[in-house]
Amino acid sequence: xxxxxxxxxxxxxxxxNLMERFEVAGARKFRARDAIIAVAIIxxxxxxxxxxxxxxxxxxxxxxxxxxxxxxxxxxxxxxxGRLPLRSAANTVTDWLSPDPNLSGLSxxxxxxxxxxxxxxxxxxxxxxxxxxxxxxAPPRARLHTLLVTGDSMSEPMDSYLAQTLSPxxxxxxxxxxxxxxISTTLLVDWGKLSAYQVQHYHPNAxxxxxxxxxxxxxxxxxxxxxxxxxxxxxxxxxxxxRQMMNTYRQDxxxxxxxxxxxxxxxxxxxxxxxxxxxAIEVAAEPWMAQIRIINTVPVFTPGNHYRDSMTINGQxxxxxxxxGIHLNDAGSQLAxxxxxxxxxxxxxx
Amino acid sequence: MLFPSVQFGIFFPIALALSWALMSRxxxxxxxxxLASYVFYAAASPIxxxxxxxxxxxxxxxxxxxxxxxxxxxxxxxxxxAVTGNLLQLxxxxxxxxxAQSFAHxxxxxxxxVPLPLxxxxxxxGISFFTFQAISYTVDVKRxxxxxxxxxxxxxxLSFFPHLVAGPIVRAREFLPxxxxxxxxxxxxxxxxxxxxxxxxxxxxxxxxxxxxxxxxPVFAVPGAYHGPDVLLAAYAYTAQIYCDFSGYxxxxxxxxxxxxFVFPQNFNSPYRATGFQDYWRRWHMTLSRFLRDFLYIxxxxxxxxxxxxxxxxxxxxxxxxxxxxxxWTYVIWGTLHxxxxxxxxxxxxxxxxxxxxxxxxxxxxxALLFIVFRAPSIGVAWNLFKRFGSWGSPTLxxxxxxxxxxxxxxxxLLPPRPFQxxxxxxxxxxxxxxxxxxxxxxxxxxATVPSDGVPPFIYFRF
Numbered sequence: 001x002x003x004x005x006x007x008x009x010x011x012x013x014x015x016x017n018l019m020e021r022f023e024v025a026g027a028r029k030f031r032a033r034d035a036i037i038a039v040a041i042i043x044x045x046x047x048x049x050x051x052x053x054x055x056x057x058x059x060x061x062x063x064x065x066x067x068x069x070x071x072x073x074x075x076x077x078x079x080x081x082g083r084l085p086l087r088s089a090a091n092t093v094t095d096w097l098s099p100d101p102n103l104s105g106l107s108x109x110x111x112x113x114x115x116x117x118x119x120x121x122x123x124x125x126x127x128x129x130x131x132x133x134x135x136x137x138a139p140p141r142a143r144l145h146t147l148l149v150t151g152d153s154m155s156e157p158m159d160s161y162l163a164q165t166l167s168p169x170x171x172x173x174x175x176x177x178x179x180x181x182x183i184s185t186t187l188l189v190d191w192g193k194l195s196a197y198q199v200q201h202y203h204p205n206a207x208x209x210x211x212x213x214x215x216x217x218x219x220x221x222x223x224x225x226x227x228x229x230x231x232x233x234x235x236x237x238x239x240x241x242x243r244q245m246m247n248t249y250r251q252d253x254x255x256x257x258x259x260x261x262x263x264x265x266x267x268x269x270x271x272x273x274x275x276x277x278x279x280a281i282e283v284a285a286e287p288w289m290a291q292i293r294i295i296n297t298v299p300v301f302t303p304g305n306h307y308r309d310s311m312t313i314n315g316q317x318x319x320x321x322x323x324x325g326i327h328l329n330d331a332g333s334q335l336a337x338x339x340x341x342x343x344x345x346x347x348x349x350x
Numbered sequence: 351m352l353f354p355s356v357q358f359g360i361f362f363p364i365a366l367a368l369s370w371a372l373m374s375r376x377x378x379x380x381x382x383x384x385l386a387s388y389v390f391y392a393a394a395s396p397i398x399x400x401x402x403x404x405x406x407x408x409x410x411x412x413x414x415x416x417x418x419x420x421x422x423x424x425x426x427x428x429x430x431x432a433v434t435g436n437l438l439q440l441x442x443x444x445x446x447x448x449x450a451q452s453f454a455h456x457x458x459x460x461x462x463x464v465p466l467p468l469x470x471x472x473x474x475x476g477i478s479f480f481t482f483q484a485i486s487y488t489v490d491v492k493r494x495x496x497x498x499x500x501x502x503x504x505x506x507x508l509s510f511f512p513h514l515v516a517g518p519i520v521r522a523r524e525f526l527p528x529x530x531x532x533x534x535x536x537x538x539x540x541x542x543x544x545x546x547x548x549x550x551x552x553x554x555x556x557x558x559x560x561x562x563x564x565x566x567x568p569v570f571a572v573p574g575a576y577h578g579p580d581v582l583l584a585a586y587a588y589t590a591q592i593y594c595d596f597s598g599y600x601x602x603x604x605x606x607x608x609x610x611x612f613v614f615p616q617n618f619n620s621p622y623r624a625t626g627f628q629d630y631w632r633r634w635h636m637t638l639s640r641f642l643r644d645f646l647y648i649x650x651x652x653x654x655x656x657x658x659x660x661x662x663x664x665x666x667x668x669x670x671x672x673x674x675x676x677x678x679w680t681y682v683i684w685g686t687l688h689x690x691x692x693x694x695x696x697x698x699x700x701x702x703x704x705x706x707x708x709x710x711x712x713x714x715x716x717x718a719l720l721f722i723v724f725r726a727p728s729i730g731v732a733w734n735l736f737k738r739f740g741s742w743g744s745p746t747l748x749x750x751x752x753x754x755x756x757x758x759x760x761x762x763x764l765l766p767p768r769p770f771q772x773x774x775x776x777x778x779x780x781x782x783x784x785x786x787x788x789x790x791x792x793x794x795x796x797x798a799t800v801p802s803d804g805v806p807p808f809i810y811f812r813f
Contacts, residue, residue: 022778027779028780029537030540035609036363036366038544038786041787042793045791066357069360070356094794094798099801159571163575167572175568175572178802178803319450319451323447323470
């Protein structure tokens with residue numbers, strides 16, 4: 001038979017929890033109904049002034065219950081906000097606070113939905129050849145002044161390692177990651193516009209791009225109809241977008257572009273998508289092999305498209321992936337930075 | 351689910367309304383709030399709900415066994431097993447990768463292969479916080495400070511969503527009495543709650559994230575690109591950032607709990623006002639400090655012995671406190687240096703008569719410099735940052751908004767009347783009908799400062 005419950009003792013340190021502080025400060029007490037009404041007022045203000053943001057946030061989320069719930073609120077909220085003048089008034093008043101670059105006036109993906117349906121045979125230009133492929137001597141190496149490292153979360157912390165290596169040599173390294181973005185979606189950022197902004201703003205003579213982990217969004221096709229991932233049609237549109245970015249970054253052949261493919265992911269479903277993304281990147285670069293280097297990370301991190309958490313680096317078994325099975329960890333990012341530097345070193349001095 | 355997110359903006363009004371609708375009927379309210387808390391946690395990773403449930407069952411079972419046991423020896427044994435189980439699961443998730451990688455290097459170098467699978471284990475959000483709460487619960491039952499409640503109450507205590515992922519570390523004896531009877535719907539500190547949510551939102555999104563984006567992240571990513579003044583600025587900026595980030599989260603958590611009718615303990619009390627390390631730890635992350643004091647420092651012997659015995663206990667407590675933040679040598683060094691600071695405080699106490707402003711100046715600057723070690727991704731980077739103090743060039747990141755953001759964080763903590771605290775107390779007495787529209791407009795302005803990447807996670811989520 002269990003003993004009688006013991007009476008709790010007085011706590012030894014009752015002085016440090018300050019549980020009575022709201023009473024001491026004279027916080028006024030209201031009814032619970034007031035709390036609900038107050039929260040409802042706040043929600044109402046947010047819906048009428050910024051309801052479309054809820055819809056946008058829902059569209060940016062991964063498929064699942066959470067997204068469905070946000071969209072269930074976001075659709076009517078967006079509808080209400082769209083019919084009231086408060087949204088534009090709120091935007092006007094708060095726009096100046098945005099830390100994002102102003103991309104208005106720049107050409108985005110949806111402005112130039114290229115279909116590849118040009119009549120006739122596309123011209124092959126000398127830019128399509130990397131001289132080293134032809135056995136020609138490589139052009140003299142130029143001095144690297146400004147390196148832009150950009151992409152989605154895959155580019156972090158590789159960008160820091162590149163900066164740590166190159167900055168002491170006087171190279172200006174711009175780290176411009178855009179977390180959660182993708183080339184197949186313009187919801188968070190339109191990479192067509194962003195790439196143009198980056199070139200105008202930073203004037204890099206080399207650009208490192210590592211992006212594609214979030215790409216599986218449906219994209220508008222030639223007729224404006226949405227094309228779902230990951231058909232040939234989808235890959236075609238994706239490659240066209242990548243090509244548009246590559247053309248922007250190469251700046252008429254003045255700059256070099258180092259575009260990393262995505263290493264195989266742990267989840268086979270995600271890996272199927274990255275295979276398509278990687279194929280599209282290869283195709284996109286074809287017209288400008290003189291300026292664009294495709295850095296294939298698959299043989300480095302996941303030979304034979306077989307996912308692995310760890311590998312041998314400098315003779316040491318080392319974990320190279322994060323726990324999500326998608327991103328590279330610090331050691332993996334350091335290795336990726338080294339592979340990029342080896343490639344940059346062939347074109348530039350620093 | 352982050353507090354400043356659209357998902358939480360949808361989740362909370364529903365949870366609040368239903369919570370008060372069901373409050374008078376505990377048989378319905380308790381399952382509801384438990385479900386809501388698990389839904390909140392599942393938004394981060396559904397699979398880890400099993401872990402949270404497992405920790406709850408493990409500690410509840412242990413607490414019941416301890417309570418029903420008449421033998422002190424048996425009670426101690428059960429408590430030891432329960433705490434060890436908690437620490438093992440915490441250690442596995444938090445430190446496995448660190449040790450597997452370290453062992454792999456050592457064993458590989460002597461030709462013994464790789465002893466443990468080299469995989470990167472995902473860290474369940476908030477594991478350090480709910481594990482510490484679970485330990486405090488079991489130990490407090492063992493000490494006879496509380497009587498174990500029903501399983502439902504234990505489950506709510508450990509999973510209650512406002513404190514689940516980053517504290518404050520609420521003790522069972524503070525929370526369980528609030529579950530004993532329904533919260534009074536006529537006595538809700540609505541305005542105090544709304545004010546805290548507003549303050550927390552501004553601290554996190556406007557100040558902390560701005561300083562992180564513009565000063566701290568660039569300098570800590572590439573120390574070599576900056577000279578001494580920028581590194582010093584980054585140290586002060588991070589000092590302000592981490593305070594605004596963590597205390598901002600805490601303010602929101604306490605404010606949300608108030609709206610639901612619950613009171614949490616205080617977690618910060620103007621920490622940058624401290625005039626010594628001991629004073630600092632009484633003001634910074636107060637719920638962790640008292641956990642370490644009550645469950646580590648005092649059981650080690652505390653100050654019951656010689657001076658050197660007390661110093662030893664302080665050092666052990668602070669080294670482990672540093673390691674609690676993560677599996678990295680930077681945290682261990684940071685904790686060790688804070689231990690040295692505490693020991694020095696004790697050693698010098700009463701020996702010199704120094705003015706308060708000088709003690710504050712030394713303490714504040716040492717704390718800011720130690721944050722360099724805390725924030726640096728590796729010892730090498732921390733060392734590089736300190737070396738940059740020898741390179742004295744012109745500052746490139748010093749702008750008026752940066753100075754304002756740092757000043758608005760630190761200066762009000764130093765002023766005797768603490769203007770923000772008075773403002774907060776004043777707002778806590780206002781009518782919610784005035785506060786709610788103001789908070790709605792404030793959120794619109796705060797949301798406009800969020801970059802397209804969204805709100806970065808709270809720094810303490812990873813701990």
